[in-house]
Amino acid sequence: MDFMNTLRIALRALARNKLRSALTMLGIIIGVGAVIATVSIGQGAEYLIQQGIESLGTNAVFIAAGSNRAGARTGFWGVRTLTVEDMEAILREVPLIRSAAPVVFTRAQVVYQNQNWRPRIEGTTPEYFQIRRWGVQAGGIFSEDEVRSAANVCVLGVTVARLLFGNQDPIGQTIRIGEIPFRVVGVLEAKGQSAMGEDQDDRLIAPYTTVQRKIAGITWIHYINASAITKDAAQAAVPQIEALLRERHRIRNPEDDDFFVSTQSDVAEMATQTERVMNLLLGSIASVSLIVGGIGIMNIMLVSVTERTREIGVRMAVGATEADVRRQFLVEAVTMSMAGGVIGIISGLVGSWAIAKFLGWPTLISATAIVIATVVAAGIGILFGIYPAWKAAQLDPIEALRYE
Amino acid sequence: MSIEAKSEHVTNTASGGNAELIRLENVHKIYQLGEVQVHALRGVSLQIGRGEFVAVMGASGSGKSTLMNILGCLDRPTRGSYFLDGTDVSQLSKVELARIRNQKIGFVFQQFNLLPRTSALENVELPTIYAGVSPAERHSRALAALERVGLADRAHHFPSQLSGGQQQRVAIARALVNRPSILLADEPTGNLDSRTSVEIMDILQHLNEEEGLTVVLVTHEHDIAQYAKRVLEFRDGRIRKDYQVSDRWVAREVLPTLPVLDELDAVELGAQDATAPGPVSPSEVW
Numbered sequence: 001m002d003f004m005n006t007l008r009i010a011l012r013a014l015a016r017n018k019l020r021s022a023l024t025m026l027g028i029i030i031g032v033g034a035v036i037a038t039v040s041i042g043q044g045a046e047y048l049i050q051q052g053i054e055s056l057g058t059n060a061v062f063i064a065a066g067s068n069r070a071g072a073r074t075g076f077w078g079v080r081t082l083t084v085e086d087m088e089a090i091l092r093e094v095p096l097i098r099s100a101a102p103v104v105f106t107r108a109q110v111v112y113q114n115q116n117w118r119p120r121i122e123g124t125t126p127e128y129f130q131i132r133r134w135g136v137q138a139g140g141i142f143s144e145d146e147v148r149s150a151a152n153v154c155v156l157g158v159t160v161a162r163l164l165f166g167n168q169d170p171i172g173q174t175i176r177i178g179e180i181p182f183r184v185v186g187v188l189e190a191k192g193q194s195a196m197g198e199d200q201d202d203r204l205i206a207p208y209t210t211v212q213r214k215i216a217g218i219t220w221i222h223y224i225n226a227s228a229i230t231k232d233a234a235q236a237a238v239p240q241i242e243a244l245l246r247e248r249h250r251i252r253n254p255e256d257d258d259f260f261v262s263t264q265s266d267v268a269e270m271a272t273q274t275e276r277v278m279n280l281l282l283g284s285i286a287s288v289s290l291i292v293g294g295i296g297i298m299n300i301m302l303v304s305v306t307e308r309t310r311e312i313g314v315r316m317a318v319g320a321t322e323a324d325v326r327r328q329f330l331v332e333a334v335t336m337s338m339a340g341g342v343i344g345i346i347s348g349l350v351g352s353w354a355i356a357k358f359l360g361w362p363t364l365i366s367a368t369a370i371v372i373a374t375v376v377a378a379g380i381g382i383l384f385g386i387y388p389a390w391k392a393a394q395l396d397p398i399e400a401l402r403y404e
Numbered sequence: 405m406s407i408e409a410k411s412e413h414v415t416n417t418a419s420g421g422n423a424e425l426i427r428l429e430n431v432h433k434i435y436q437l438g439e440v441q442v443h444a445l446r447g448v449s450l451q452i453g454r455g456e457f458v459a460v461m462g463a464s465g466s467g468k469s470t471l472m473n474i475l476g477c478l479d480r481p482t483r484g485s486y487f488l489d490g491t492d493v494s495q496l497s498k499v500e501l502a503r504i505r506n507q508k509i510g511f512v513f514q515q516f517n518l519l520p521r522t523s524a525l526e527n528v529e530l531p532t533i534y535a536g537v538s539p540a541e542r543h544s545r546a547l548a549a550l551e552r553v554g555l556a557d558r559a560h561h562f563p564s565q566l567s568g569g570q571q572q573r574v575a576i577a578r579a580l581v582n583r584p585s586i587l588l589a590d591e592p593t594g595n596l597d598s599r600t601s602v603e604i605m606d607i608l609q610h611l612n613e614e615e616g617l618t619v620v621l622v623t624h625e626h627d628i629a630q631y632a633k634r635v636l637e638f639r640d641g642r643i644r645k646d647y648q649v650s651d652r653w654v655a656r657e658v659l660p661t662l663p664v665l666d667e668l669d670a671v672e673l674g675a676q677d678a679t680a681p682g683p684v685s686p687s688e689v690w
Contacts, residue, residue, distance in 0.1 A: 005533055016521050314517045317478065318578065319506020319534035321499050397478050401513065 003331075010332040013304070021336060024300045027293025028340030028380065029347060032373045034286035036348025039369040041355060042279035044362035046272060048193075053268040057133060058231045060264040061097065063090070063241060064223040067258045079258045080220040081249055084208070087224045093244055096237040100226035101128035102208050106216040110204060112164040112175040119160045120203045121177065123211025124225075131227045139171040139186030142207055150209035155186040157201035180214055182206065234263040293340065294380040301333050301388035305395075312392055313400025326393040333385025334378055341377025345370055424487075425585060425618055426452040426475065431484035431494075433470050433641075444470040445481070446641040454585075457612045457619045459629035459649075462638030469590070471638065472622050476509055476588045477501045489585055506534050510579025514591035516571040518563040524550065524574045525559040531582045549577035553607055569600035576607060586618045587611065593628055599662045605631040606655035631655055 014021040065082035087100050104123040109116055122128075125147050129135065142153045154175070161170050161184075170184045191200040212218055226241075228234035238261050245259050246252075305312070312325055320328075352363040433445040445467050452458055462468040473479040474486060477493055480501075486494040493504055505511075510531075518527045528546040537545065550556045553573040563571050572592060579587055589608065593601035609631060611617040621632060629635050630653040637645035 002536070012522070310515075310517060311519055314519065315530070315534075316502065317476070317505060317511045317517075318531040319502050319582075321502040321534075323499075324502075324534060398473050401478075401517065 006327055006331045007335065009328055010335045013308075013332055014336060017304075020300060024296050025293075025336055025340035025343065027289060027296040028337050028377055029293075029344040031286055031288075031290030031293045032341050032344025032377055033348040033351060034289055035283060035373055035376075036345055036365075036369055037351040037355065037363075038279065038282040038286055040348070040352035040363040040365050041361060042275060042282070043364035043366050043369075044356070046275050047364050048362050049268065049271045049275065053264055053271075057131065057227060058264055059098075059228045059234050060131065061226040061228055061234050061237055061241070062223060062260075062262050062264070062267070063087075063226060063245075064260045064262075065220065065258065066260055067256075080218070081258045082221055082224070083219070084221060086245060086248060087221070087226075089244060089248060090224070090226065090241055094237055094240045096228050096233040096240065097226050098229050099127045099131060100224050101125045101131055102221040103128065103223050103225060104208050104211050104216060104218065104221050106211065108177050108215055110160065110164065110175055110177050112170075112173065115164045115166075117160060117163045119157065121211060121215060122203055122205045123208035123216075124205060125208060128205070128225060131225045134191070135189050136186035137189045138169070139184070141186055147207040147209055150207060150213055152180060152182045152206075152210060152214070153185045154182045154204050154206040155188055156184055157188050157203040157205075158190045159199055159201040160204055161187045177204075177206075177215055228263075231265070235265070238263060290376060290380060294337070294384040297333055297336055297381065298384035298388060300336075301329060301385055302391065304332070305329065305388050305392040308392075309395060309400045309403040312395050313397050313403065316395070316397035317401060322393040325395075326389045329389035329392045330382065330385045333388065334381035337377045337381030337385075338374070341374050344377070345373055348373075423454045424451055425454045425456075425489060426450070427485075427487040428474075428481075429485045429487075431474065431481040431486060433467075433474065433479070434482045444641055445474070447484070448641075448643055450636070450643060450646075452618065452620065454618055455612070455616045457609070457631075457633040458621065459632035459635045460620065460622045460638065461624060461626070461629055461635060463624065466638040467641040468622050468638045470641075472588060472590055472620070475586075475620060476511060477504045502534075506531055507582060508585045510576075510582070510584040510587045512572070512575050512579050512587065512589040512592045514594040516563070516568070516575045516595070518571055518574055518578075520564065521562060523560050523562060524555065524566065524577075527563070527574055528577045528581050530578060535582055545581050546577070549581040550574070552580060552611075553577045567600075568596050569603055572596065572600075572604055573607065576604075576611075580611070580617075584617075586620060589619065589621045591622055591624070593623070593625070599659075599664065601628065602655050602658050602662060606659060609655050 063082070063086075065079050067079050084102050087102050090097055091100055101124045106121050107118055108121050109118050110121075126141055126144060129141050136155060137158070139155070141155055142151065145151075146153050154177075156164070156170060164170065164175060165173070170187060173184050174181045175184060176182070188201065188203075188205070193199060206215075208221065212221075226237075228237050241261050242254070242257070242259075245261075246254070246257065249258055251257060315325060315328075349365060352365065355361050356363040428448050428450045431445055431448045432443070435442040435444055448467075448471065460468045460471060470479070474481055477488070477496075478501075480496075481494050484494065485492050488504065489508060493501065496504065518524075519530070525543075525546050528549050529542045532542040532545055547556060547559060550559055553576050555570060555573050555577065558566060558570060558574075561570075563574070566574065572595075576587075576592075587608070592608075593604055596604065605628065608619050608621070612619050612633075619632075621628070623629055630649060630651070632649055633652060634648050635645070636643055
């Protein structure tokens with residue numbers, strides 16, 4: 001008996017019990033749909049993280065002030081020992097590092113006419129824009145000279161510009177940070193949310209000298225954004241920077257470090273790792289539903305074999321072999337699981353579209369996930385269809401014909 | 405023992421058949437039911453020629469159903485041989501037996517055994533599917549078979565829309581569709597009223613007389629056996645009597661003498677079948 005016939009018989013048998021077939025498929029539909037939606041959310045998050053990392057540059061090295069010392073753990077930003085001199089020493093003595101920018105940050109009230117806002121205020125040097133590959137959409141950035149002279153100039157993130165100026169052009173306008181007037185020289189390109197969900201455009205960038213002396217009132221810096229000559233150089237530079245800073249800060253035991261050095265790939269790996277674990281967790285919950293769906297199919301197929309004992313007897317009497325009967329029931333089970341799989345894929349796609357649309361989470365449809373879901377659905381049909389099909393084929397035609 | 409010897413003698417002189425189609429040689433069938441051995445057939449030898457019309461009679465437990473199962477290749481003898489159309493089928497594998505059933509044997513059952521929610525045409529097509537016949541030919545063969553039983557106009561009806569007699573005619577068409585050598589009918593009239601029974605016998609007689617089809621029929625009713633050419637009586641797993649029917653009835657001649665069921669009754673009968681596809685016990689019908 002050829003395959004098309006078997007398929008037709010299977011479809012007819014399923015159509016005979018539409019509600020039952022639909023309910024049986026539901027388990028697979030939910031399972032496959034959940035897997036597809038989960039994977040697309042996971043992939044979306046991963047994509048976002050990758051994007052963030054690329055925007056920072058894969059050569060990036062991050063040197064942050066902070067202590068992890070037992071008894072006095074202050075975490076990031078808690079120590080006052082990292083300085084611009086440290087950065088200059090790194091640039092001088094670690095040739096793998098091509099450029100670096102110091103960053104001090106704080107928050108302060110920013111006022112323009114009757115509008116005000118409290119953005120993150122960062123003090124840095126012009127290298128910052130280059131290392132972070134962040135250009136301006138209007139105006140320009142401040143100069144080395146303005147850093148040296150601690151000039152009152154600033155570049156606005158688009159969120160800040162929008163909140164303070166609305167549709168007005170901010171370039172050349174004067175705003176106040178606290179009591180101090182600042183001239184706006186540029187507006188940054190929009191960057192959107194970071195992988196961690198914060199608005200990267202909600203910031204104001206000024207020369208670090210100005211922020212240190214006039215706003216924050218400190219002499220140290222919070223971190224250094226550095227860029228190595230290559231991606232590999234970034235990894236190689238880490239121990240060299242650590243050694244140099246320990247020497248400068250007179251630290252003998254690495255446990256007493258008052259700084260953290262990491263590369264972009266470290267950060268990326270950690271973020272991706274977290275993402276993967278989450279995905280795996282969600283994926284395995286979804287797979288449980290697939291297994292439950294498979295058991296549902298097996299259950300219904302067993303019922304179906306019992307109900308159709310006479311039919312099986314008739315088919316055998318008119319010439320169906322055991323293999324024909326086995327194939328028929330197997331194809332029925334696989335048809336059910338595959339149909340469930342296809343509907344599941346569609347609902348998964350619709351679901352992830354809805355999530356992207358209404359929750360604003362990024363989703364990324366993965367062709368691999370669709371292929372895997374299809375294969376898994378077929379596999380479940382076969383796996384859970386084998387036993388009922390075997391049972392059907394084992395029936396004795398004489399008994400089956402006599403079955404009431 | 406003497407009876408058995410006599411019956412064998414009679415068997416060999418069976419008339420009405422020219423070439424031998426079926427030969428059983430000392431066939432035994434023993435069922436193992438838990439601890440108990442049931443000796444269903446105790447050495448049956450028998451020949452049936454092409455074109456014969458044989459009625460197998462006997463009380464329940466006499467072994468006639470076992471004989472039918474073996475003749476129909478649904479079961480294999482425990483001992484002895486069974487030659488069908490010259491081949492010894494008693495030692496064939498299950499797959500080979502399925503092939504024989506498909507090609508050489510047409511079954512008609514007491515319960516009709518049509519697939520529910522499947523049109524008459526598709527029911528008749530069923531054996532051709534397993535024969536690997538192309539869809540176009542399947543269709544034309546099934547239609548031709550339905551025509552032979554006078555139901556071409558009901559091809560697209562479902563069994564639930566047909567009366568009992570019509571359902572049995574569809575079943576006969578299904579049995580004929582692969583052009584078998586032999587038609588095995590197991591109590592084909594057991595679920596039908598007397599007039600419809602005779603109508604079915606008319607079809608079987610017609611197929612036997614006009615088309616030379618070999619028919620073996622199991623029944624426990626003498627009235628039905630009277631339409632056959634030859635009768636085998638079974639008791640305790642052995643053939644007790646094997647004789648030619650002397651005063652054979654012709655269904656075509658009997659039919660005009662029977663009262664016609666009025667329309668209403670026929671509809672009722674059909675409706676009963678539709679709601680309860682299970683068997684209607686003979687006592688209810690008679």
